[in-house]
Amino acid sequence: VPAMPSVSSTPPPGAPIDPAVLGKLRRMQSAGGPDVVVEVIDLFLGMAPGRLDALRTAAEAGDAAELGRLAHTLKGSAAQVGAMGLWRLCLRIEEIAAVAREPGGELGNPASLLRLLAAEMERVRVALEAERSGVAP
Amino acid sequence: VKILIAEDDPISMLVLRRAVEKLGHECVTAADGTEAWALFQETPFDVVVSDWLMPGIEGIELCRRIRAVEAGSYTYFVFMTALGGKQNFLAGMRAGADDYLSKPFDLDELEARLIAASRVTSLHRKLRDQNAELERLIKSSFEVARTDPLTGVGNRLRLREDLEAIGARVERYGHRYCAALCDLDHFKKYNDSHGHLAGDEALRAVAQALVAGLRKGDAVYRYGGEEFLAILAEQTLDGAGIAMDRVRLAVEQLAIPHRGKTPPGVVTMSAGLATLDAADAAMTDAWLNRADEALYCAKATGRNRVVACDTQVDGPPTLRAVPPSEG
Numbered sequence: 001v002p003a004m005p006s007v008s009s010t011p012p013p014g015a016p017i018d019p020a021v022l023g024k025l026r027r028m029q030s031a032g033g034p035d036v037v038v039e040v041i042d043l044f045l046g047m048a049p050g051r052l053d054a055l056r057t058a059a060e061a062g063d064a065a066e067l068g069r070l071a072h073t074l075k076g077s078a079a080q081v082g083a084m085g086l087w088r089l090c091l092r093i094e095e096i097a098a099v100a101r102e103p104g105g106e107l108g109n110p111a112s113l114l115r116l117l118a119a120e121m122e123r124v125r126v127a128l129e130a131e132r133s134g135v136a137p
Numbered sequence: 138v139k140i141l142i143a144e145d146d147p148i149s150m151l152v153l154r155r156a157v158e159k160l161g162h163e164c165v166t167a168a169d170g171t172e173a174w175a176l177f178q179e180t181p182f183d184v185v186v187s188d189w190l191m192p193g194i195e196g197i198e199l200c201r202r203i204r205a206v207e208a209g210s211y212t213y214f215v216f217m218t219a220l221g222g223k224q225n226f227l228a229g230m231r232a233g234a235d236d237y238l239s240k241p242f243d244l245d246e247l248e249a250r251l252i253a254a255s256r257v258t259s260l261h262r263k264l265r266d267q268n269a270e271l272e273r274l275i276k277s278s279f280e281v282a283r284t285d286p287l288t289g290v291g292n293r294l295r296l297r298e299d300l301e302a303i304g305a306r307v308e309r310y311g312h313r314y315c316a317a318l319c320d321l322d323h324f325k326k327y328n329d330s331h332g333h334l335a336g337d338e339a340l341r342a343v344a345q346a347l348v349a350g351l352r353k354g355d356a357v358y359r360y361g362g363e364e365f366l367a368i369l370a371e372q373t374l375d376g377a378g379i380a381m382d383r384v385r386l387a388v389e390q391l392a393i394p395h396r397g398k399t400p401p402g403v404v405t406m407s408a409g410l411a412t413l414d415a416a417d418a419a420m421t422d423a424w425l426n427r428a429d430e431a432l433y434c435a436k437a438t439g440r441n442r443v444v445a446c447d448t449q450v451d452g453p454p455t456l457r458a459v460p461p462s463e464g
Binding site for chain 2: 024029030043044069075
């Protein structure tokens with residue numbers, strides 16, 4: 001079993017997007033088909049604000065189950081676009097939510113983590129938009 | 138191959154869909170496990186690629202359900218696990234999955250799974266077809282072994298098996314059966330004067346007349362060279378006598394010329410009837426012997442007739458001629 005990436009609640013150093021993952025996406029490009037990288041970036045950025053809002057709402061409501069589920073889904077999306085810093089923050093939220101769901105567990109205040117998540121999402125957005133204008137026709 | 142993708146994250150779904158298309162396959166997508174299950178029940182898929190955690194039916198449950206219903210065809214099931222979520226994949230394999238794929242996957246990893254999938258599903262298909270063919274062959278050799286090749290009616294093997302079942306039914310449920318032993322009159326002379334090929338034709342025609350003249354629940358067997366045995370279900374001796382005399386008349390009315398007897402005439406048939414009662418259910422041999430005695434009597438008293446053997450509660454069985462039907 002490969003080692004799990006280390007988990008940290010501070011913004012990761014380095015690029016917000018792993019170019020190797022975007023390289024994997026590019027290989028899925030069919031001749032004559034829609035630009036896969038542009039499609040994925042547009043879908044990701046289109047959904048990002050709604051997903052952040054939903055995470056905040058769940059955190060404010062103290063709904064650990066919903067918070068965990070939303071973080072898990074966003075984590076999957078982050079992995080697909082190579083946003084590894086975002087992926088780590090999602091994992092962290094997912095873990096906090098899992099602990100809170102155990103007997104006697106409490107959600108506490110994930111607000112600071114969500115602020116980090118929003119900041120990282122902004123870095124990802126900038127990077128993906130740059131990527132998009134680079135590859136767009 | 139036909140692929141079903143179950144994935145609740147639209148981004149993972151888009152990536153997967155584009156990858157599958159790039160590899161030249163068709164895919165159908167479901168936004169969660171419940172939708173995937175509904176789609177699968179409508180039409181089976183060769184490959185299912187499913188996320189682990191989904192609202193509604195989760196991946197592991199989807200896998201279990203698919204494994205529980207598939208018959209004949211095989212579905213290659215691939216789990217998608219989140220990066221770092223590999224602790225789940227063994228549970229998935231134990232639930233019936235064939236492989237797993239970690240997000241973010243690359244094209245080669247997906248292609249490797251689809252190559253394995255098409256190998257496994259085509260092997261299963263081949264196996265299923267071979268099994269069906271084998272089953273068909275077994276069924277047809279079972280039939281062939283129990284059928285008289287000349288006339289198409291049952292042979293002695295089928296009779297022996299049926300007699301066991303009949304004895305048991307009479308004993309247990311009080312069902313009633315009549316046996317009619319039938320013999321073509323002067324058949325040796327027919328063969329001598331018309332040849333064996335014509336003899337075969339005559340046997341076939343008489344067998345057909347027997348089958349056509351009796352009811353659906355009755356059975357006809359080739360008992361010997363020119364002998365047939367009919368077993369009539371749920372008939373009184375009188376009822377069976379009427380039915381058998383109709384068949385006797387039908388054979389006469391086939392009007393197959395018979396030059397070998399004096400004076401020349403047509404092919405006819407004699408029959409002896411006996412009932413099988415609960416009292417001697419275990420003794421089907423004795424039953425057939427009584428029918429044989431009645432047949433002998435029909436031969437001795439002029440042929441082209443039916444004689445019934447009446448068993449009484451006390452006293453020996455008596456033989457009586459069945460009145461001929463109106464022609």
